[in-house]
Amino acid sequence: MEYVEVARAETERGELVLRERREDGAPGALELRANGVFVMDTVETSTELALADAALAVVEQPREVLVGGLGLGFTMHQVLADSRVERCSVIEIEPVLAEWMRDGTIPHGPALLADERARLVVADVADAVAEAPDASYDLVLLDVDNGPEQLVHATNEALYRAPFLREVQRSLRPGGVLVVWSAEASRDLERALTEVFGGSETVAHDVRLQERDEQYWLHLARVASAG
Template identity: 35%
Template sequence: MKPPLFEILAYEPTDLGILCLRRRELLCEPGTIVTEVTLNHEFLMSSYLTASEKALSEIALQMHSGSGLRVLVGGLGLGYTSATALESERVSQCEVVEFLPQVINWLEQGLVPLSDKLNAENRLKVTQGDIYQQLASPPEQKHDLILIDVDHSPDENLDDASGNFYTTDGLQRAKLHLEEDGILGVWSYAESSRFVDALHEVFREVRIEPVTVFNNLINEQQTDWLFFARG
């Protein structure tokens, strides 16, 4: 019998710890190949369940009726949020700010599932940087949609430096980067009443969308949480 596929595509130190990109065949679904990322040997993301990453773009686009939209995405990950945004003809530009240069290299080297699609997209610009630092600084350009998928949740951050973004002060600074009627969207794996309260203090409209899917890997449903706010 052929053994299940398991490949380590990249294993390298970063400013946040050891980052690993791997590709494997699911034991529970023979023939299904997934790409996964771990940070410090803890699961970070996967190409297996991507509904909430896609919904981050889909719902934000539904909330904005404009065209020629400029989108800013914080966190490249495996590219599902930015790829979904770029499926809309109403998006004229999508800029992705990714903290880890290693993740950008994976895309450029064709190591992630969406590499061919994203590398061929002339509306996409990927830069290395700190999205939280950028949103805390005066805006050089405003965006119609700002979509953040970096931390596990507003209350569980990958790096202590990002914490201020989720406060009233941080959101007020981030709001300056939005065009009038612009939409902020934030991905989280958990609810956060503290963050919701801060959103209500800063924005005139707040929307919370749970995205529930059945995870065959753990044989139970799981829910991610999407927070949206209109400037």
């Protein structure tokens, strides 16, 4: 296995690297790493697709969707595949990652962003949610880490605590849903979601990741429907 660096950048939060895995010199999967930690690649995308599908399945009319975390764009792609979605706003804190998506460094990026329903915003997701008007979204999907126990950046810990979750609740329409993707089931997150939303659901999802059987988790919480 050979790794060929495609792009590298130093950001306020550390180092981002986009590299290609090759066997026998043939072009292969793109892989994104943050501060040396594997984030995702273009081969095993079932986790991103599951995040989108699980959320879309529990909302009758997911017209306005917010995705926290761009990654390599697969969650956004799956959201936009649903014809009910009128707008998908993706919030990404790293300007360089957004630029790689826009300029084709991530080859499938320009085609994804050509969808007129896609809106890529460079911002901290906490700020974006706090600035959103009340009842802005039908869905909020958080995929900025591998869950509260596996943070990409230490400051992301606040995203799994009650103050931020209250801002998410405020930004959701009646019947709206928050879905958080996690590599582990988190009792602390379950308690925080229950405190804010009055209840939560934790759903296991089996995936095949780099020739290993893994189990990931979706944490869901819903705003009560009107009436």
